[in-house]
Amino acid sequence: MTMTKEHIAESLKGIQDYICQQLEQADGKSKFQEDLWQREEGGGGRSRIIKEGNILEKGGVGFSAVHGQTPEKILQALSLPPSDFFATGVSIVLHPNNPHVPIIHMNIRYFEMSNGTYWFGGGIDLTPHYVVKADAQLFHQKLKVHCDSHHPEFYNLFKKWADDYFYIPHRQETRGIGGIFFDHLNESKYGLSKEQLFSFVKATGMLFTELYVPLMKTNSTFSFSPAEKQWQKIRRGRYVEFNLVYDKGTKFGLDTNGRTESILMSLPPEASWEYDFQTQPGSKEADTLTHLKKGIDWTNERT
Amino acid sequence: MTMTKEHIAESLKGIQDYICQQLEQADGKSKFQEDLWQREEGGGGRSRIIKEGNILEKGGVGFSAVHGQTPEKILQALSLPPSDFFATGVSIVLHPNNPHVPIIHMNIRYFEMSNGTYWFGGGIDLTPHYVVKADAQLFHQKLKVHCDSHHPEFYNLFKKWADDYFYIPHRQETRGIGGIFFDHLNESKYGLSKEQLFSFVKATGMLFTELYVPLMKTNSTFSFSPAEKQWQKIRRGRYVEFNLVYDKGTKFGLDTNGRTESILMSLPPEASWEYDFQTQPGSKEADTLTHLKKGIDWTNERT
Numbered sequence: 001m002t003m004t005k006e007h008i009a010e011s012l013k014g015i016q017d018y019i020c021q022q023l024e025q026a027d028g029k030s031k032f033q034e035d036l037w038q039r040e041e042g043g044g045g046r047s048r049i050i051k052e053g054n055i056l057e058k059g060g061v062g063f064s065a066v067h068g069q070t071p072e073k074i075l076q077a078l079s080l081p082p083s084d085f086f087a088t089g090v091s092i093v094l095h096p097n098n099p100h101v102p103i104i105h106m107n108i109r110y111f112e113m114s115n116g117t118y119w120f121g122g123g124i125d126l127t128p129h130y131v132v133k134a135d136a137q138l139f140h141q142k143l144k145v146h147c148d149s150h151h152p153e154f155y156n157l158f159k160k161w162a163d164d165y166f167y168i169p170h171r172q173e174t175r176g177i178g179g180i181f182f183d184h185l186n187e188s189k190y191g192l193s194k195e196q197l198f199s200f201v202k203a204t205g206m207l208f209t210e211l212y213v214p215l216m217k218t219n220s221t222f223s224f225s226p227a228e229k230q231w232q233k234i235r236r237g238r239y240v241e242f243n244l245v246y247d248k249g250t251k252f253g254l255d256t257n258g259r260t261e262s263i264l265m266s267l268p269p270e271a272s273w274e275y276d277f278q279t280q281p282g283s284k285e286a287d288t289l290t291h292l293k294k295g296i297d298w299t300n301e302r303t
Numbered sequence: 304m305t306m307t308k309e310h311i312a313e314s315l316k317g318i319q320d321y322i323c324q325q326l327e328q329a330d331g332k333s334k335f336q337e338d339l340w341q342r343e344e345g346g347g348g349r350s351r352i353i354k355e356g357n358i359l360e361k362g363g364v365g366f367s368a369v370h371g372q373t374p375e376k377i378l379q380a381l382s383l384p385p386s387d388f389f390a391t392g393v394s395i396v397l398h399p400n401n402p403h404v405p406i407i408h409m410n411i412r413y414f415e416m417s418n419g420t421y422w423f424g425g426g427i428d429l430t431p432h433y434v435v436k437a438d439a440q441l442f443h444q445k446l447k448v449h450c451d452s453h454h455p456e457f458y459n460l461f462k463k464w465a466d467d468y469f470y471i472p473h474r475q476e477t478r479g480i481g482g483i484f485f486d487h488l489n490e491s492k493y494g495l496s497k498e499q500l501f502s503f504v505k506a507t508g509m510l511f512t513e514l515y516v517p518l519m520k521t522n523s524t525f526s527f528s529p530a531e532k533q534w535q536k537i538r539r540g541r542y543v544e545f546n547l548v549y550d551k552g553t554k555f556g557l558d559t560n561g562r563t564e565s566i567l568m569s570l571p572p573e574a575s576w577e578y579d580f581q582t583q584p585g586s587k588e589a590d591t592l593t594h595l596k597k598g599i600d601w602t603n604e605r606t
Contacts, residue, residue, distance in 0.1 A: 051577075058577075257473075272572060275350075
């Protein structure tokens with residue numbers, strides 16, 4: 001079977017369907033609203049939005065498949081002459097209502113140019129408002145098992161990549177407890193064929209609900225105080241800072257006249273900024289900050 | 304009298320004092336809390352923060368005077384060899400509680416290098432959650448009278464500069480109704496001496512409370528609904544988008560390892576994002592959006 005770009009896009013659409021269905025079932029109240037959109041220069045997408053759920057306060061699961069002339073910025077970065085491109089992907093950010101449930105982000109994407117250049121990219125990372133060690137360990141252990149089944153180096157490489165990518169320099173903290181991040185993945189590295197790489201990417205997408213649904217179900221049963229809700233809004237403020245100041249996907253989308261509402265689907269329903277907010281020594285909030293660092297080995301039980 | 308950098312910094316400090324005192328009096332409840340800070344590489348500042356006032360929900364009036372080696376980014380931009388710099392300024396952003404009171408921003412600054420290069424910069428711009436024509440006209444008329452008393456071209460030039468600067472491309476809207484913005488002002492342009500330019504800059508600072516206090520007092524007497532408060536939070540979300548994605552001062556500060564809490568003092572106490580939020584046709588919210596455009600001549604009574 002030849003793996004065409006159309007085939008890849010169709011597979012990703014199926015993953016979007018699967019994830020939305022699983023999330024609706026786990027939420028038990030709200031349904032995704034679909035918003036179909038077209039891109040003037042070619043292609044379009046289907047944004048699926050959920051809000052005011054039992055568990056999900058605001059979230060989006062987006063699919064897009066766009067094509068046209070390769071943006072100048074990419075051509076420059078790769079020193080390439082003008083060409084056409086095709087890009088497809090699934091992108092997710094979920095903001096739960098309960099601060100004990102983490103924010104999660106997942107993205108899988110495929111890019112190809114008319115000159116034959118192609119690559120896969122993606123990642124999953126978790127941003128708990130309150131870091132729960134056992135949850136963080138299980139999240140990373142599941143990611144490691146998943147990665148190991150495709151390539152022995154993937155977990156270590158992509159875990160470090162996520163630590164470096166999801167970092168907020170001006171706060172000197174990571175966005176959350178990381179996960180995996182990868183980009184420019186093609187058969188020139190790691191000895192895997194395009195088919196094998198796509199298997200890894202698809203499996204990353206299919207792992208999403210297995211990672212997140214248990215956290216939704218269990219952690220949403222914990223009660224929370226107004227002070228904990230306020231802490232969540234402050235952490236969401238950091239999420240906004242990362243996405244608007246550093247996230248390459250967001251910047252690229254805004255720079256290349258992408259669809260604003262789909263790009264900024266990641267922003268939280270409510271965020272808060274307090275001047276020089278300080279946690280109480282010994283509090284759960286202070287403890288969480290100690291875990292927002294690069295290089296923590298969450299797969300080690302003694303971490 | 305020789306106008307030294309120390310003299311300029313002392314004058315700006317005095318303007319900070321004056322503004323804080325006037326704002327406390329107008330607010331009638333909260334007082335500014337002072338936060339003195341030092342910069343490892345040289346200099347420091349005094350941040351003044353107000354919160355939970357009668358009128359001001361969150362605001363900052365910052366003064367800083369820093370020095371050291373000129374950041375690489377500035378040297379590159381100006382094609383200059385390494386040198387020392389001195390920079391001082393007053394920066395203000397105020398977020399009122401009542402959505403009928405506008406957000407306001409003011410900044411005046413002075414920069415010099417050991418090679419003798421110097422410039423002034425600054426501006427004032429208003430971001431109403433609800434645009435009130437008469438308020439916008441009076442704001443711009445006062446700015447025009449102020450500018451005209453220093454140079455006949457300043458208002459037109461600096462009003463256009465503000466329209467272009469305070470623009471959010473991905474929303475295709477201006478941040479608010481603009482005001483004035485200027486940068487790299489020195490005696491090489493406009494036939495004004497350094498002393499005359501500093502007079503203009505100081506007068507811009509001293510105009511601040513005359514522009515804003517009447518808006519605080521009058522507009523805070525209007526009652527507002529929860530829906531109007533929510534609209535305010537959505538508009539504040541746009542303010543966050545501008546500041547984190549486009550504002551050169553914010554980017555420069557974060558890039559050069561500036562003091563994060565002072566740089567991000569501009570962010571609102573609470574902001575909100577809703578997917579693809581649409582105003583009701585004919586509503587005050589929809590009317591406001593029609594005024595968030597470049598090139599509106601607010602000094603014309605028929606605007």
